[in-house]
Amino acid sequence: DGGITQSPKYLFRKEGQNVTLSCEQNLNHDAMYWYRQDPGQGLRLIYYSQIVNDFQKGDIAEGYSVSREKKESFPLTVTSAQKNPTAFYLCASSIQGRDGSEQFFGPGTRLTVL
Amino acid sequence: AQSVTQLDSQVPVFEEAPVELRCNYSSSVSVYLFWYVQYPNQGLQLLLKYLSGSTLVKGINGFEAEFNKSQTSFHLRKPSVHISDTAEYFCAVTKNAGGTSYGKLTFGQGTILTVHP
Numbered sequence: 487d488g489g490i491t492q493s494p495k496y497l498f499r500k501e502g503q504n505v506t507l508s509c510e511q512n513l514n515h516d517a518m519y520w521y522r523q524d525p526g527q528g529l530r531l532i533y534y535s536q537i538v539n540d541f542q543k544g545d546i547a548e549g550y551s552v553s554r555e556k557k558e559s560f561p562l563t564v565t566s567a568q569k570n571p572t573a574f575y576l577c578a579s580s581i582q583g584r585d586g587s588e589q590f591f592g593p594g595t596r597l598t599v600l
Numbered sequence: 601a602q603s604v605t606q607l608d609s610q611v612p613v614f615e616e617a618p619v620e621l622r623c624n625y626s627s628s629v630s631v632y633l634f635w636y637v638q639y640p641n642q643g644l645q646l647l648l649k650y651l652s653g654s655t656l657v658k659g660i661n662g663f664e665a666e667f668n669k670s671q672t673s674f675h676l677r678k679p680s681v682h683i684s685d686t687a688e689y690f691c692a693v694t695k696n697a698g699g700t701s702y703g704k705l706t707f708g709q710g711t712i713l714t715v716h717p
Binding site: 490517519526527529530531534544578582586587588589591592593594 | 604609632634636641642643644645646649651690692694696703704705707708709710
């Protein structure tokens with residue numbers, strides 16, 4: 487059963503700690519994306535990757551880091567430099583990062599920083 | 601750069617009534633347009649998309665949208681809603697730029713559709 491998995495579903499961390507969110511896809515997609523969702527603000531792009539070992543900053547990359555060592559995996563690290571990390575984080579993938587390609591989304595991780 | 605405005609943050613409607621969720625976009629180049637639906641605490645699911653051709657696009661669950669280039673709009677409609685349509689709906693746009701925008705989506709702020717019995 488192909489899809490995108492994100493883990494954990496809920497995550498709690500203390501302020502000042504780094505935390506890594508997992509994203510795995512078995513769709514054989516080349517492109518992967520990380521979005522942040524806040525109430526009333528829609529989704530904002532954090533990072534995206536078109537191919538293994540390559541990634542680019544999105545609109546709100548400050549305080550976040552990513553890696554793309556394997557095609558199926560695109561973990562996101564929320565660092566202590568992120569001023570307001572509490573949010574719902576969504577990972578997505580598409581066959582190729584072409585204009586018009588449908589993006590498939592994972593179920594999301596809700597991060598709460600205490 | 602593109603931008604997307606969803607004109608209503610919340611839309612309450614009674615079951616079996618018609619509904620329209622409004623979306624306007626701004627872009628200096630031609631665009632591709634999408635509507636996604638999000639059920640509570642879940643990811644997004646594609647409802648429909650406009651790439652080219654007929655301006656009336658039909659999607660899943662009985663939804664349709666019409667691309668209006670002159671009014672830069674892409675409103676979502678359903679003739680008769682069900683309780684199960686209660687969700688948040690997002691309009692999104694990406695540039696039609698020959699692949700150079702890497703499929704990056706710009707989303708609107710979302711419209712919460714609540715269907716009452």
